[in-house]
Amino acid sequence: MDLVKLRAETVGSQARAHFNNAGSALPPTAVVQAQxxxxxxxxKLGGYEAVEQQQMALERPYAALAQMLSCEPDEIAIVTSATTAWQQVFFGLPFQRGDxxxxxxxxYGSNYLAYIQVGNEEASRGERPxxxxxxxxxxxxxSSGRVYSAEAVGRVAQRxxxxxxxxxxxxxxxMPLDVRALGCDYLTGTGRKYLRGPRGSGFLYASRKAMAKxxxxxxxxxxxxxxxxxxxxxxxxxxRYEVYEMSMAAKVGLGVAVEYALNLGMxxxxxxxxxxxxxxxxxxxxLPGLELHDKGRQLCGIISFSLKSHSxxxxxxxxxxxxxxxxVSAAPSTLLDFRVRGLEAVARASVHYYNTGEEVDALFEELKQLTMPHEHRPQHG
Incomplete structure (x- = not known):
């Protein structure tokens, strides 16, 4: 990768070391300019008229996401958020008592709230599973850098x-994702995180088989x-999972962001x-007094940690x-996991390809100062 070029195309990287890519990554200049x-x-033209003139740009995210996920463009929906996509699928499933x-x-907390809302746990009590x-x-x-084996889950689901x-x-x-290898019927995602796309954009992959059911x-x-x-x-x-109204500028920006990632190569x-x-x-x-919380066979770009001396x-x-x-990730985001691990909150640093080793060193030095006993810290003034 041409890191100099990538950082020149990432305006925010000039002033700050951005390790919040799992929250909302810094967008490339091309994405901002497209919006x-x-x-x-x-x-200049009007909202409806702009849509008519920019049909090609508005179709770009479908083709780009299909390429990224190894599926067909007609299996992609563009919506306002990952949660919107997820809820469109989940609350559309015909759950029955005992399911x-x-x-x-x-x-994730928002997903688990939906499980509670449909009341399956309560409905199934006293009934044969x-x-x-x-x-x-x-x-x-x-809240963790662990990557779960989605492919293994997919094999069980298909079987x-x-x-x-x-x-x-x-x-x-x-990371590279292939929905055929993952074996999922549906996959949801957002634009603002590692895709470096606009806030207010998300997408859904829905397989043709799942749409038929x-x-x-x-x-x-x-x-x-x-x-x-x-x-x-x-x-x-x-x-069919989309609604008429969303930010068309965000939709255009999402297409540019996905193409930007594809050009770099997943x-x-x-x-x-x-x-x-x-x-x-x-x-x-x-660092003494610092605990890393990421456990698992495969870890990714999210690093969760805590300091004994500071919240x-x-x-x-x-x-x-x-x-x-x-x-910061707090317990309600993954309540069950945090309770088992005895955590209330963790600090979360998430790296992306435009970050540098020098920025990692700077983070280390600042955390070193925080973990150092007060009497050993350098005095200024």
């Missing part, structure tokens, strides 16, 4: 004929055609992310004052 250009066109859902201990009707897991937890919904919010854009949770006249008083016809593609991106993450973990392991919020604030961005 600005589209908004300017809307201002079971299989998920992981590290499932039924075969699971859904496997829904998060590929990479929001048993169980619908498989994969949340790939934290994995899409940092299930409908979206909600329809509007974009995803279906009203054909009679009691009749409608679904869009034959995954666009294997190259993954190698770079893993290399920087390994470097950061090796450096942080040297995660204090660590975030201290680093921010030095021009270094990280994030």
């Amino acid at each position: 600005h250009a589209y908004l300017d066109l809307e201002a 079971r859902i299989l998920t992981s201990r590290a499932e 039924q075969k699971p009707v859904l496997i829904a897991v998060t590929h990479v937890p929001t 048993e004929g169980i619908t498989y919904l994969l949340d790939a919010c934290q994995s899409i854009g940092q 299930h409908e979206p949770a909600a329809l509007d006249i974009h995803g279906a055609t009203w054909t009679g008083e009691q009749d409608y016809k679904l869009d034959p593609t995954a666009k 294997p190259h991106i993954w190698d770079r992310v893993c290399s920087l993450a390994t470097l950061m973990r090796q450096k942080l392991e040297e 995660p919020a204090e660590v975030k604030a201290a680093l921010a004052s030095k021009g270094i961005n990280i994030s």
